[in-house]
Amino acid sequence: MVPYMLCFQFVACCLLVLLYSLRSGSASSAGHGPRSYPVIGCLLAFYENRRRLLDWYTEMLAASPTQTIVVDRLGARRTVVTANPANVEYILLGNFGNFPKGKPFTDVLGDLLGNGIFNVDGDKWFAQRKLVSHEFSARTLRELEIAVLEAEALDRLVPAMEAAAEPGGGAVDMQDVLRRFAFDVICRVSLGVDPGCLDPALPAPRLATAFDAAAGIIARRGAAPLAAVWKIKRALNIGSERRLREEVKVIYEAVMDLIRSRKKERFLVNAGAERNDLLSRMIDCGYADEDIRDMVISFIMAGRDTTSSALTWFFWLLMRHRDVERDVLEEITSMRRDSSNGTYAGEGFDLDDFRRMRYGMGRMEAIWGSDAGEFSLERWLALPTDSNSASGGVSPFKYPVFQGGPRTCLGREMAFVQMKFVAGAILRRFDLRPVDEGRTPAFLPLLTSHMHGGLKVTVRRRKVETTGNGLQDAATAENRSSFFS
Template sequence: MLPLLTCCLFLLYSLYHVFAAAGSSSSHQYAPRSYPVVGCLVDFYWNRRRLLGWYTGLLAASPSRTIVVDRLGARRTVVTANPANVEHMLRGNFGNYPKGKPFTDVLGDLLGGGIFNVDGERWYAQRKLMSHEFSARVLRRVVGAALEREARAGLVPALDAAAASGAVVDMQELLRQFAFNVICRVSLGAKDPGCIELALPLSRLAAAFDAAAAISARRGAAPVAAAWKVKRALGVGSERQLRDELKVIHDAIMEFIRGSREKRPAGRDRDDLLSRMAAAGYPDEAIRDMMVSFIMAGRDTTSSALTWFFWLMTLHRDVEREVRDEVNACMRDHQEGFGVDLECSRKMRVLHAALCETMRLYPPVAWDSKHAAEDDVLPDGTRVGRGDRVTYFPYGMGRMESIWGADACEFKPRRWLTLHPDGVSPFKYPVFQAGPRTCLGKEMAFAQMKFVASAVLHQFDLRPVAEDTPVFVPLLTAHMAGGLKVTVRRRPPQQHNGTCAI
């Protein structure tokens, strides 16, 4: 396979220079350089390890904030950072922009028929069922309790131990473990009284999710999709590893589902998602796929945002002081130092602004794609053909001066405190999507992030080990390359009267 790849690259390199003499098919500096037959494949290949920066630069230079990426071996792709186009896709002409078969092919092995990998009636039915998971009652009773238990069992003791020993801790990994355990409690009821345990350690299941998500993301980023499809058919390389990791995930969750169905005490009213799906008559495989989707979304998005949040706090100590002052005023339990409750967290405007600003610059999902069911024309005049991929780009949108002003690339949480009461349009800030597919877990995500931020900042000071700017890696959900290594120092106890002062 390697000799074949070498030959292909040599051919592309030769074609590049042949057609370069003839000139690009587009004279605009903001468009990817494109040539007959190969399209912009050569430019795409050379920029494949810096697609975020490449796309952002092209979009910023484009008058319409939209570019077309047309390359050999892949379907035509429209990439946009234009809010009007995003609104058209996600609301105005929603029915014409489903996930589409190309998306479900890439993620089908991992997500199966779960809510993030289906369209139409199957998506609507699952969304309706899942909406119960994010009611205020469930957030208070189930999510709040899960956050408290995991903070008590893992997060705070781990930071305490690091502070006492002077050891370096990887905050990204610690936050991912915390979020994974919380979402397993919420979705599966795992570790809760009256519920069976998973058959393997959560750490092994989490590792399987990590590997499967990374390989699935590389499928989507492959210059030529046929490469991973051939590897999957032959059962070799990364595709063999993906198959093995998926077996770990599927076997563990299926065993849990069956055991939970058999061993749940008679007459016990359980309120986790698994129980409600079973009561609704879903077969075990459908429940499994929903659990996989729910765990993937609930674990990686919040931990990604919090990792970048804590790193930005180490760079902007003035903002950190403001956030900490607000946290100290709202903390309800200074003796044990766990996070703020749901009601108080809703009043924390400074922390909320800092989290929003973090996700503007470092969104947990850097881009999202739909596939046009029929021909269309976007509001900026860009033609979309049937089957074209249309990608909206939260990472790039967060850096557009046309949306955020001349200081778009700067971390300034106060911009969120001066907004209109209705806030910023979700089509300018599509971190939680928008329209009918708006993220159901938005409030849950903010509750979890505020809980963790308050628990950590109230008790601890974090200092990064490295001074270099971390690398943002946009897999299915983004992460920080190499993690966030910090040293930890415990803060002195704070005096308060037990009430929220905001």
């Protein structure tokens, strides 16, 4: 009888606390944060908006005079969310040492990223940052990336698009194509192996599907209303957490097998001397296998989803704004044309010009003006050029897509090169049309902002003007010289 009475009393107390919370609820941050209650905080509002968290946060930040809100939620630490450039600069630069990623962040990502650079603070972060900064500045790595990028784009991406442009080729999901392309590129640059994701004759590599599944589960951890739920599932090894453990095991074993194989290879006489991929270079530095594994996994996660997501939204924007697409295409065509013979000299256009095409951070009218929610290419073209900023003359603290201060993304230049190369290769040859003209896709907030439902397009060959020869198919005007060298 006593256990039943204790259970009844516990439930009754919980109900009383909940009723009190509902009656005395108040909005935080002077009316501009989520509506919060004692004990449960903003859990109800968080759950209600769990499928539109990005829009929900944006609305609250836009309503706040300081573009800053405080979020209290049961099972989570008090969180300050800000879109104020002055605050961002203070966090990323002015008082950088006082703002580590922290345990709540590293707990969510730790089972996948381990002690990789994106999931550590302090001395571990500094040591990896120093190593990666040195490697990314090496000319040999840059040359490897360009060679891989050119081969992957011209030998696989363009032929795949050509096949889609054939009669009966059907619609293709550009988001999927670009993710496959990016996975091939980053694996060849980081690991020195070719997974062949864009090869239609091969099934999707198990490593790629494991990354997909693991990243999705990790992202859902971060968006969960109650962190205790996924932590309990992890402790019991059930549901999505059991699946995560299985997928991470696949990733870890694949990378560790590759590390052991590469080490053995590099001990052979005269072997490995020509390899410039990141894995080989880290092995040569003498790092422990587990540290190399974690760093490599972080590189793959960063290089795979970021550029492919940005390019997916880029192509969608151009399909929505055909006048801008015409301007971009004209620039690509004019910069690639050799005035003396009408041939093409390279695959892309000037790096600084492409930076001005970047998507803006957030939609704050207080930051960007009353037209913040509109697509306006002019807002970028009117800016002075500054190679140290995130995009042209925009402060990295106003536009922190590549972070800022000591945490500035080391792969920024590589990302720009890859995006402009792919944009030039596709736009010059193909005319993309959305399958659903009236659809406005939603952001899918995974570890990067994917497009919910993908980007289904039909592909047509584009005709380009050539000197003295009227019109010809873009694919026949091929010249593989690399203008990046």
